[in-house]
Amino acid sequence: MSISRRKFIGWFGAASGALLVSGKARASGKEFKGFPKSNGVLHDTALCVGCRTCESACNKENKLGKPDKPFTDLTVLKEKRRTTNDAYTVVNKFETKKGVLFAKKQCNHCLEPACASVCFVKAFKKDKTGAVTYDADVCVGCRYCMVACPFDVPTYEYDDPFTPEVKKCTLCKPRIDAGKLPACVEGCPKDALIFGERKKLLKIARKRIEKHPERYEDHIYGEKEMGGTSWLYLSPAKFEEIDMREDLGSKSTPELTHGALAVVPMVVGLWPAFLTGMYAMTKRRQKIALDEKNEAVKVATETTKATADEALKEALKKAESAKEKAIDSAVKKALEEAKKSEDTEEEE
Amino acid sequence: MSDSTTQNRLLTPFNVVAGAIVIIGLILTFIRFTKGIGSVTNLNNNYPWGIWIGFDLMCGVALAAGGYVTSSAVYLFGMRKFHAAVRPAILTGFLGYLFVIIALFYDLGRPYRLPYPFAVSPGPTSMLFEVGLCVALYFHVLLLEFFPAVLEWLGLAKFRNMIHKLTIGLTIFGVVLSTLHQSSLGALFLIAPSKLHPLWYSQYIAVYFFVSSIAAGLSMVIFEGFLSHRYMHDKMDDVHLEETKEIPYSFGKAASLVLFAYFSIKIIGLIADNNWHYLTTPYGYWFLVEMLGFVALPGMLYAVGSRERNYTLIKIASVLAILGIVLNRLNVSVICFNWKLPLAQKYIPSLNEVGISVFMITCIILTYRFIANRMPVLYEHPDYKDSEH
Known part of the structure; x- marks a missing residue:
């Protein structure tokens, strides 16, 4: 819905005019x-x-x-x-x-x-x-x-x-x-x-x-x-x-109720703003809570993933070195055995 | 419908008593509208307002406050976990106001002129004009707030979703209107400082009525929750059962706060008007009974009950608080009104007057049961389970 500025000022004018007219009777302490x-x-x-x-x-x-x-x-x-x-x-x-x-x-x-x-x-x-x-x-x-x-x-x-x-x-x-x-x-x-x-x-x-x-x-x-x-x-x-x-x-009797009646337009004017504000704050809090939750989930997922990666790397590394060692020792063993057989051949 | 099991189900002791009350109520209604108010009431020229105003209207409106209290707590103040409590509270609020208006038809001399203050000759200097206007508007707000349940029942999804979008706007409008007319019901008596006893007459009476209506609303939600869990358990779904488990303790805590706040502003009023000397008179003792037994005591029981999670204490507190509201409204409008009048001239309601009031309460219970047995009030309609509100 769009309200033009002129229209809005017009409404405002009409509303305040109505207020002035209705307030006339008790204005100026007469x-x-x-x-x-x-x-x-x-x-x-x-x-x-x-x-x-x-x-x-x-x-x-x-x-x-x-x-x-x-x-x-x-x-x-x-x-x-x-x-x-x-x-x-x-x-x-x-x-x-x-x-x-x-x-x-x-x-x-x-x-x-x-x-x-x-x-x-x-x-x-x-x-x-x-x-x-x-x-x-x-x-x-x-x-x-x-x-x-x-x-x-x-x-x-x-x-x-x-x-x-x-x-x-x-x-x-x-x-x-x-x-x-x-x-x-x-x-x-x-x-x-x-x-x-x-x-x-x-x-x-x-x-x-x-x-x-x-x-x-x-x-x-x-x-x-x-x-x-x-x-x-x-x-x-x-x-x-x-x-x-x-x-x-x-x-006089009107003076007895005048105060209570005067509060009415103030409640009508202020309560919606206050309550909408409360609603907006609640909504924002809920949004922040939701965002924080999502963020926390994200962080948690990432951390878990990182730790897992790390562990995997470590494991891989370990596996790698174990493999190398095995190859080394196998080569060494082979060499030694080769040498041994050479020696025996020479003795014969 | 003629098999014996159906008949047995209809002939419960509750239904028999309710049926008898309805028949008596209808007879009294006939007498009231053919022979006049004087034929069924003890109202007189000194007591133009009796229990039809003091109980049906004053207490009816205060005890129907659960609607605006619950919907604002859930939608505006972020207590979404109590969402399941909104519909039953709105329904009771709506029925409360509906029967306030129906009871008004009995009490008004010319009920057919009910629209006159708005349509024919408005008198905006009257506190009653304000009450009337706000009650009329709020009745329609409640109607719209309850409409989604009716439309879900009828299967009109499109229309239901349209009205559903208004929820927040309606809730805010409802709180504005409730603030105004709950307080104005008290302000009605500002005009009669010479008739209402000084311990109940106060420049703050409008604030007293508003604040106590919050306690009344919270207590009614707790009490109704107890009743419906007991008698309509089969109508509740898991969500409702889960969400309403916490309500007595949370609402009890809130009610305790409100009751203590109410107690302290009542004391402030006592100090402001320097009315201490009245406390040692019979009316003073009566005032102390109301303040200590039906404000401070339930406030205390609520506090202990919600801390210790003692459901029995909470139940007792809610009953005391509700009785306290009834007592206060009757004190202001009937019992301590015309306090200077000799005892012999004081008004005591006739049996027929009480009969109509009981008839009204019975109608509320029957209508509630009728609706809650058919429409999605205590459970969520399967088609709308995931909707926002």
């Missing part, structure tokens, strides 16, 4: 701080009374399944609940050092969502409204999003044999697009939920903490957690006490 003017919700747990109106509004808006117990039944608050296929949001009750508190749980709509980062068909996307959307039309159902979500939010329709979907809060994106509030926010009778531009919500939250330092922990949950979330929380008690993990760190 940090993603969310889409401008994107929305969020501020949940002030100090104001929440655990009435479950948000749960009921969510259920109605998303046409979810009927709950086991009606939303007016507050005994369910006794047990710790998580989101399910039929409850995109749940309110839990906590006994804390600062008294009884209620906290609402739903998708936090991360700025850089783990679910979107790990989805191998890009079913999850961070929308500019602030919502993390899910596209069931491409979902394969691997459930890696559920493994990755640090807040344990997405749920799955395990009992659907043919078209199961991942279920989670949509931030009521259709309502936001139509200029309305998310259903849970609209339903809240106590202003424990405020919908608005995330930046503004952060300011409001900060002001509340400054105004009532005795009432709030000095921590806006969601400002930094896992790279920041669109939902923000205020709490009178430590967040750990209301079952919100404080050990998540401020690194």
